[in-house]
Amino acid sequence: MRWGVPIAAAAVIGAAIGAGPVIAAVSGDPVLPERSAEQLLADAAAAAKKAGGPPQMSGTVQQTASLGLPALPSQGGSASPLAMLSGSREIKVWYGAEDRLRVALPGQMSETNLIVNGDQAWYWDSGTNTATKVKLPAEGEQSQAKPVPSPTDLTPQQVAQGFLDRVDDSTGVSVTNTAEVAGRAAYQLVLTPKAQGSLVQEVRLALDGENYMPLQVQVFAKGSAEPAFQVGFTQVTFTAPAAENFAFTPPAGAKVEEQDLGKLGGQQPEHGKEAEKAAGDVKVVGEGWTTVAVLPFKPGAQKPEEQKPGEQKPDEQKSGSSEAQALTAILEQATPVSGAWGSGKMIKTKLVTALLTDDGRLLAGAVTPDELVKVAGQ
Template identity: 60%
Template sequence: MPIAAVAVVAGAIGAGPVIAAVQGDPVLPERTAERLLADALKAAESGPEPMSGTVLQTASLGIPALPQLSGTGGTSPAALLTGSHELKVWYGGENRFRLAMPGRMSETDLIVNGDQAWLWESDSSTATRIKGSVKAENAPGNATPHPGALPTATTPQQIAEEVLRRADADTAVGVSSSEKVAGRDAYQLTLAPRDASSLVKEVKLALDGETFVPLRVQVYARSAAEPAFEIGFTSVSFTPPAPENFTFTPPPGATVKEQSLDELVEKADTEAQARQEKGERLADGLKTVGEGWTTVAVMPFSEQDLRGQVPGQGAGRQGQGGQEDASGAAADALLEAATPVSGPWGSGKVVRTKLVSALLTDDGRLLVGAVTPEKLVEVAGR
């Protein structure tokens, strides 16, 4: 959801006017937004350089309180929608990297060093040796996530690419050359929509002054002083990590297993198959209304879909360990928090968070966008 919100609300840099917004004495040479955009895209196309750092994600989206879903832990995608979460990254090349997700009393690590790959889960004291070639483009957070124990990690670079690749002329753009992020001098682009129906006040993107690598992305909701969503480096070094960061030996007493990469991928694919089939079914009727900051996605969707039920099956037939019941409880809580709305088109229920609104109509449509509920009601009548 945070990624989708950033993608929907991203504004233009090249298409919109450039507004000077330098605060204090510039530390870095002044650059226009167009020049910064070109530098950032060039850095992204050349590929990542060896580096290490700690990424902190903080989300305060104002999501209604929902029951904890079965199997949802502190490193699950659902858990990443609230609170603060940390990810440690070491990158020495496509076959030499490490990701660590610390938990409250645990840590999950993926360590890849040439043809050696380990998945360490401290909560169960289990070390899994992964047999097969694992490369950085297949790491969590990239196009093909492996293995399922780690979340789909999202870095400032990945979110910034979504922001930088989209264009909208209805955007005010500001540039600052005096920012400090993770102890490094940085440029900051500020993108603000002019359309009052957008829930986004502004998006701030900080680029490293030397490498032009995105260091931080902040998304502010209207009438809010603090970011509703923020992800950025708290520390970063653009030097090759020490070799010992990529070595791993299972500690004494740990359970050691072996599993092939193909088995892990097959397991992940099996778990995702039902969701994918459902997503394809919904995507068949997906369309968008509007563009830029106020784009609204419209798709066929019902309360049955919200509860995660497969058509033709009753409650309790899908999932394991009560996950179906948990999904139903979450759906009930979400609908209870929704506000009834109506118009010539019919009626429905709308849920608004700080950055995203969603309208579920009684005639089986779901409208979602980073816009006000009033905008969704207007679109529903088209």
């Protein structure tokens, strides 16, 4: 796992968290003052734009995906995008200020930590016994190799905002005032798509009862009684974390590396350039609940690189190989399809459908296969 991934995760998690004083525990279901759906939508929008940043806190975020995919090979860390397609994982976070935060990503037999303290950051990987010291750019210093890029990090507020942005005449909205998440009383907004082509049955957003910040997001697929995807706090405490949480000294015997982002200037890692180019090639078709993303896809790019007998690969190559194996496992479940648009393979899950065309396109969305075929023919 490259250091840029956990740094981005930490920054986004820190920015995503927002809550006020802890609401006292109650017996039975909490009951909050009644508010209409329109009022809650306005409150949520105002909370997202609130100045001053999040409060000091510590907590645990858990993300669970049950899309009906086959068991995937181990990804060697919970930050892998493909690792988020199945199973459950958690992130522990401590937030003291914009430049004082820590994120821990527990693994099966190891743990990675990012500790940001002032203009420096440590990335500790117990699995490889490697500590990377990262000096962040000084104020006003420019660097294209940003310490806080904007990947799609799965935090309650980030995910909730994506759904809130879709609320329009194509969405039914209702609200209850008796939810409870991580010991906090919460309102629950229920968003119901009206579009027949969407695979989403409903989305439940739990908003904090005092400050209206999202504490949990549950996405239900049509025909399913349990959420196909869920992300939310399981524990949260809104007090200043102890200073020791942001102090780090590499253990004896650990491999220590250094990276100064301020000195990278206009340089950008090759993998960053590739990701930027791929993002620029994405075309979005449709709107709202039936949006479909279309981007170039190289047939065979999913095949893992062959390893010679006795060869030891660097950690990043091993990680890339496991991701390729996971993608191969998913593609093995694909069904051959064809039509006037051409031919390809269709991958169907409870919540997402993807079409890989033989002419080099990948179409994906939370839509029915018929919707993808329509877009493929345009």
